[in-house]
Amino acid sequence: MAALINVPARAKRGDIIEIRTLTSHIMETGFRHTVAGALVPRDIITSFTCRYNGAEVFRADLFPAIAANPYLSFFTVAKESGKFEFEWIGDNGFSSTASASITVE
C-alpha cells in the first residue's frame, strides 16, 4: 500500500484525536518544462476524503502547490468504535483508498 495512516488504536469517547495521512504521489505541477522545453503534463491528487463509519469528517481539495507525497493532518472526535476510510482521487483516473480501525471505550 502506498499510503501511511496514523490513527490511534483506542481512544476514550469524546476525545479529540489527530489523524495523519501520507500517500505516495509525484504531484507533478503541470508548470515544469523538460530541458527540451516541453511542458510536463499535470498529474496531481485533487481530492482527499476521510469518512468515519460512513460519514464524511474531513475533505480537502488539493492544488499543484501541495508538495509531492501529500501529507495531511487533521482532527476528529472519537464517537464510537469503527472504521476510518480514506480516499485519494487525482488526475489520469488516479484513485487510492486506505482504512484504519479504532476502538472507543
Next chain:
Amino acid sequence: MPTTRRQFLSIAGGITAAGTLVTLRPLEATPAMLNTAIRNVVGEAPIRTGKVKLDIPPLVENGNTVPLTVSVASPMTTDDYVKSIHVFNEKNPQPNIGNFHLGPASGRAQVSTRIRLADTQKVVAIARLSDDTFWQAVADVVVTLAACTEELN
C-alpha cells in the same frame, strides 16, 4: 565552435516560438490573481483579521516542501464551528494551495500539510465559520530555493 549568425538566429527563433506557447499561461500568480482566487471563495463578504493562526517558517531553504499548519480559534460545537479553511499564495503559478472542509465532528479546527512555494511571497489562510463570517491570517515567507517551475533533468 563559434556560433554563426545563422545558427544564432535559428536558436533565437526557436526560443521565441517556445516563449509564445509559455505565455499563454502566466507563469506567476500576480496579486490580482490572488485577489480573484480569494473572492471566488469569499464572494463580497468582508474578511476580518484574527481567529486564524498560520504556522509556516519565515525562512525556507527549499520551497519544494514547506510545512504549514493552520488553526482557528473555535469551540467547534454544532452552532459555532469552522466550515472550511482555504490557503492561498501570492506568486506560485496558481494562487490556490488547498481547501479543507471541516465540521463540528472535527473537534479541533486545525489542519497541517506540506506545500510548495515558487518564490519569496505572502501566504494567506482564510477560515469560513458556521455563521458565514471570514477570518484571515497572512504570513510572509522568504524562499531561497524555488519550487514548481524548475527544469527537469
